Amino acid sequence: MVVRYQLVGQDLGGVRFAISPLNELVLSLHAWRDPGRYPLHLPWIRQMQRVRGSLDDAVLDALVNDDLWTPDFLTPRPWSPLTRLEDELAAIRRTGNGVVDRDLRLLHGPGELPAPLRGPDVLDRILDALTGYWERCFAPHWSRMRALLEGDVTFRGREIAQHGLAAMFAGLAGRVRLSGDTVEVFVRSQVHYTRPATGGLTLVPSMWTSSASAPILPDEPPMIIYRARGLGTLWEPQPLPAPGALAGLLGAHRAGLLIQLATPASSTELAVRLGVTATAVNQHLRALRAAGLLVSARHGRSVLYRRSDLADQLLARSSVS
Structure with missing residues (x-):
C-alpha cells in the first residue's frame, strides 16, 4: 500500500x-x-x-x-x-x-x-x-x-x-x-x-x-x-591512533585511548569501538586514571571516563588535537 x-x-x-x-x-x-x-x-x-x-x-x-x-x-x-x-x-x-x-x-x-x-x-x-x-x-x-x-x-x-x-x-x-x-x-x-x-x-x-x-x-x-x-561499518573496530612522542611515553594503546577520550565514554563503549575486550580496556583506563590523566564519573549504570586537564596539556604539547 x-x-x-x-x-x-x-x-x-x-x-x-x-x-x-x-x-x-x-x-x-x-x-x-x-x-x-x-x-x-x-x-x-x-x-x-x-x-x-x-x-x-x-x-x-x-x-x-x-x-x-x-x-x-x-x-x-x-x-x-x-x-x-x-x-x-x-x-x-x-x-x-x-x-x-x-x-x-x-x-x-x-x-x-x-x-x-x-x-x-x-x-x-x-x-x-x-x-x-x-x-x-x-x-x-x-x-x-x-x-x-x-x-x-x-x-x-x-x-x-x-x-x-x-x-x-x-x-x-x-x-x-x-x-x-x-x-x-x-x-x-x-x-x-x-x-x-x-x-x-x-x-x-x-x-x-x-x-x-x-x-x-x-x-x-x-x-x-x-x-x-x-x-x-557501524560495528567495525576503529583504528587506535598512536601519536609519536606520547606513545613513546605511555605506550601506543594508552596514548590512543587518551585521544579517544576527548569526549566521555565508558569502558564498554570503548571496547566495542576498538574491537577488544572490556577487561583489556579497563586495565589501561585504571593505569591512566592512577596517573592523573583521566577522571571518571558515574552516569546511570555506567562509569564514564574523560581526559583530565593534565592529559589535555600533554596532548597539546605533543601537537595532537
Whole structure:
C-alpha cells in the first residue's frame, strides 16, 4: 500500500531532517524479537543478550508484534538533529491514556492485551522498561550510533544542494519517490492514505529499518523513517591512533585511548569501538586514571571516563588535537 504526503506552498521548504534517540531505541526492539533479520548488528545483539535478564523482558517483548510493528506513540516525530532522549521521554510521559490504549490495541489486534501491557500504570512501566534498556544496551554505544546518523543527514543535505529534492528522495529507499508535489512511500502494511504535509515533512534516518516506513494513522504528523547509510561499518573496530612522542611515553594503546577520550565514554563503549575486550580496556583506563590523566564519573549504570586537564596539556604539547 502507499502513503502520500502532498507538499504544497511552504511545505516544500518544510522538509527537514531529524534524529530520534527514542525512535532508535524502540525500533531496535525488532532485533529483540527477531535477531536473524539484523545480521549487521550481531556484535551489538550479542551484548544485548548478555544483559537481557536484568531488563524488563516481558514489557519490552510485548511492545513488538509478530509483524515487527511497534506502537506509534513511542515513535513520535522528532524536531531536530540534536534531539535528546530525556526530552522525548518527558513528552511521551504526557501521552493520554486513550492514545496509549488505542495504539497498543492497534498493535495487538482485538481481544485482551498481553498481561505486561494491562493496568492503569502501563505507561509508567513502559517508560521504566525503556529507560533501563537504554542505560544497559544503548547508552554505551550512542555516540557511535549518533555519528552514523548525523553523517547520513549531512550526506542528504549535500544531495539536496547539488541535485535537488527529487534526487534526494529517490536515494532514500526504493520505496520513496517525489512525484510532482507529492511524496509517495510504498509500505508493506495495509496502510493507504493521502494527506497534506501540514507543518512540514520530517525525514528520520534509522539503523533499524530495511527500507522506509510512515505512521500507520493519517492523523499522525508527516514523517518518513528510512534506512541510514553506512550500517555495514557501524560495528567495525576503529583504528587506535598512536601519536609519536606520547606513545613513546605511555605506550601506543594508552596514548590512543587518551585521544579517544576527548569526549566521555565508558569502558564498554570503548571496547566495542576498538574491537577488544572490556577487561583489556579497563586495565589501561585504571593505569591512566592512577596517573592523573583521566577522571571518571558515574552516569546511570555506567562509569564514564574523560581526559583530565593534565592529559589535555600533554596532548597539546605533543601537537595532537
